[in-house]
Amino acid sequence: ALKAGIVGLPNVGKSTLFNAITKAGAEAANYPFCTIDPNVGVVEVPDPRLQQLADIVNPNRIVPTAFEFVDIAGLVKGASQGEGLGNKFLSHIREVDAIIQVVRCFEDSNITHVSGKVNPIDDIETINLELILADMESIDKRMEKTKKQLKSGDKKYQQEVSVLEQIKTTLEAGQAARTLELTEEEWALVRDLHLLTQKKILYVANVAEEEVANANANTYVEQVRQYAAKEEAEVIVISAKVESEIAELEGEDRQMFLEELGLEESGLDRLIRAAYKLLGLYTYFTAGVQEVRAWTIRKGTKAPQAAGVIHTDFERGFIRAEVVAYDDLVQAGSMVTARDQGKLRLEGKEYIVQDGDVMHFRFNV
Numbered sequence: 001a002l003k004a005g006i007v008g009l010p011n012v013g014k015s016t017l018f019n020a021i022t023k024a025g026a027e028a029a030n031y032p033f034c035t036i037d038p039n040v041g042v043v044e045v046p047d048p049r050l051q052q053l054a055d056i057v058n059p060n061r062i063v064p065t066a067f068e069f070v071d072i073a074g075l076v077k078g079a080s081q082g083e084g085l086g087n088k089f090l091s092h093i094r095e096v097d098a099i100i101q102v103v104r105c106f107e108d109s110n111i112t113h114v115s116g117k118v119n120p121i122d123d124i125e126t127i128n129l130e131l132i133l134a135d136m137e138s139i140d141k142r143m144e145k146t147k148k149q150l151k152s153g154d155k156k157y158q159q160e161v162s163v164l165e166q167i168k169t170t171l172e173a174g175q176a177a178r179t180l181e182l183t184e185e186e187w188a189l190v191r192d193l194h195l196l197t198q199k200k201i202l203y204v205a206n207v208a209e210e211e212v213a214n215a216n217a218n219t220y221v222e223q224v225r226q227y228a229a230k231e232e233a234e235v236i237v238i239s240a241k242v243e244s245e246i247a248e249l250e251g252e253d254r255q256m257f258l259e260e261l262g263l264e265e266s267g268l269d270r271l272i273r274a275a276y277k278l279l280g281l282y283t284y285f286t287a288g289v290q291e292v293r294a295w296t297i298r299k300g301t302k303a304p305q306a307a308g309v310i311h312t313d314f315e316r317g318f319i320r321a322e323v324v325a326y327d328d329l330v331q332a333g334s335m336v337t338a339r340d341q342g343k344l345r346l347e348g349k350e351y352i353v354q355d356g357d358v359m360h361f362r363f364n365v
Ligand code: GDP
Pocket: 008, 009, 010, 011, 012, 013, 014, 015, 016, 017, 073, 106, 107, 108, 111, 206, 207, 208, 209, 239, 240, 241, 242
């Protein structure tokens, strides 16, 4: 399963946010692909399309799709040099598919800041530098090995050296590896290095409770936005403390509390959606009388593999899929009408599933 890792300096609000995630979160038991681990929180992806589909199909239940957040505490200055448990944390980051960096944008004299004062850009640069240093080490090690292999005369190694050199130059300039433009084929040569700065990133600006409704007045947030804009990264403004309170509430109480705060939805919901997008994930639906359900695939997944997310038998015995786009189905108002309008398609093994496709699989057992 795909995972997003939460990182940040100590005392920026990571645990508070992670607690909100686990409190609001789904039981891993409902999502067999999810890990049962105290550092992993399972979140359901809020998707208004599910209710729309349910209105058409009247199912017994609605099941959203889910993915995992991992709490990666302990990243500090010097982590790449193995200070403290530094290297161990960096190896945890290696295992995630995208990075959520929490940045402290709230003032609170009772809560110590590791470097003495609130300075979000300094904080971001401290973290990002550790990631860059860790990547440099990976690149250097690989370079040594590749240069030896070069002697075999295989051209492939020549290309690899060139890619490694380009990445190294980028890192030395203080830039993340992901900013480098390489072809798919070139990236494939270094994929097994799991470079930390190649992973996509988004920033969470953690503001004070009283600022959530008016975060634009917070100059720290503005600084984070400017920094992120340069990297084309997204910024989600939340108050971790408020989120942990929201997560305690349900139904109407929750709605009322959000209204009091002047919010349309919880920051956590916004964060979940942004992280889902960052991970490059698509949702397709199954819509039967038993359940209307959302399923997660990576962009570019073909129909049999998409079916395999439901069950491996579906993939193995795949014959074809009946597909209707979400918009077409909603417009038609019923499956029968969609069929009459010619919106229901039969697709085969090579079909690339699109976000919002409503799928029905035919398969051999
Ligand atoms: P971590 O070290 O990054 O995991 O940080 P914690 O989540 O433990 O938070 C550190 C301290 O900051 C705790 O005392 C939190 O209650 C406090 N804190 C977290 N978010 C906020 C916030 O939005 N406003 C205020 N005033 N305090 C917060």
